[in-house]
Amino acid sequence: MEWKNLYRGFIMGISDLIPGVSGGTIAVILGIYDRLLDAISGFFSKRWKEQLGFLIPLAVGMGTALLLLSRLIEFLLENYHEPTQFFFIGLIIGVIPLMLKQAQPKKNFGSRHYIILALAAILIASMAFLNPEKTTEPITSLSLLSVIGLFFSGWLASMAMLLPGISGSFILLLLGVYSTAINALSTLNIPVILVIGLGAVVGFIGSSKGIKYSLSHFPHITYAIIIGLILGSLFVVFPGMVTGITTLIFCLITFILGLSVTMLFGSEKKLIKGKSDK
Template sequence: MEWKNLFRGLIMGISDLIPGVSGGTIAVILGFYDRLLGAVSGFFSKDWKQHIGFLLPLAMGMGTALVLLSRLIHYLLEHHFVPTQFFFMGLILGVIPYLVKRVDAKHNFAFRHWIILLIAAVLIASMVFVNPDRSAEPMTTLSFFSVLGLFFSGWLASMAMLLPGISGSLVLLLLGVYSTAIHALSTLNLPLIAIIGSGVAVGFIVSSKSIRYLLARYPHMMYALIIGLIIGSTFVVFPGFAPDFGTMVASIITFGSGLGLTTFFSAKNKG
């Protein structure tokens, strides 16, 4: 068992609770994104035993974060929204130089790659103009169609979780089921958790194989897409300027902390 994945899973679980922050980005920052895709896609094959030791501690860490920290994240976003968002902005921005250097964009990116990067960044940044209702009442009763809706929402969110730059929580928010998911986790509503979770599981299986194939076949184009998504996501996460001096100082500290963490892990995983 790779028990260090408990820590990785905790960080990914926390990020996936927050609209605008991608668990895939955290996997890139911590240096195990390629391994994650390989393990998830390989788990449902004849070689599944090789991946249990990697995936089980990761899933345990993510599950622990989702269940135990959903209320804390809700509290931080409710009462310390601006500094919290600046912390994640620091995390996100810090990974861009690492990815650019990893793909050697200066030598490997052609004009078409920069165009794809720009389009991806603009598309994700444009989500800042979408204003979904974060205070929407969570679902309390289930029907056949609501079950299908929650399942496919989990499916779409899982695809976003694996692709750096797109937040699964943001997808749930745009689909109008974010409040239901957070309510289910904080109250341990097992039926709702099972429905959304099964959609997430199926999405992981399908999307991990697709993303892994595309990265192997079109690595430079995929990195251009990923970098563009990450750049665009910073506009979504940006909470606006601090309303007072104390919040501004706190935001500078949290932003620097996030940037410092990313720089540390990027340097540690260099090469």
């Protein structure tokens, strides 16, 4: 068992509770993104037993964070929204130099790569102008229609989670399901958790294989997309101009803390693997 994945999963679980913050970005920061894709893809193959040592501690860590901290995250976002968001802005900004160092755009990017990067950034940044209803009444009992809706919501959210820069929680927010998911976790509504979770599992399978294929066959284009998604996510997470000297100081502290966490986990080894574009 890779027991280090307990704390890695815990950190990823926290990020997955925050609308606008990508679990994929956190996986990149922790240096396990490529391994995560391999493990998810391999788990649904003949090599599934080989992946248990990696996935079980990671899943336990994520599940623990989701169950224990869902109410805390709600509290922080409601009462300390700006400092909380600036912590994650620090995390996101910290990963950009690491990604640029790995992608080596001066060497590997042409005009098409920069166009793709810009389009990906604009696509995600545009979500900052959306105003999803955050006070949607949570679904607590299931019907056939709600089961279908929650299943596909979990599917779409999990696909977003694996892509750095796209937040699964924000996708749930756009779909009007975020309050349902948080309420289910807070109250341990097992049927609702299982429906969303099953959809998430299906989404993880498909997206992990797709991302892995893209990194293997079109790494430079994939890097351009990922960097664009990460840059665009800054606009989604940014809470607006901060007013008040006390709040400003707290935001500066949390921003530096987030930046420091990224620098701590960032290393010289490759964070995401790729071969060469065809």
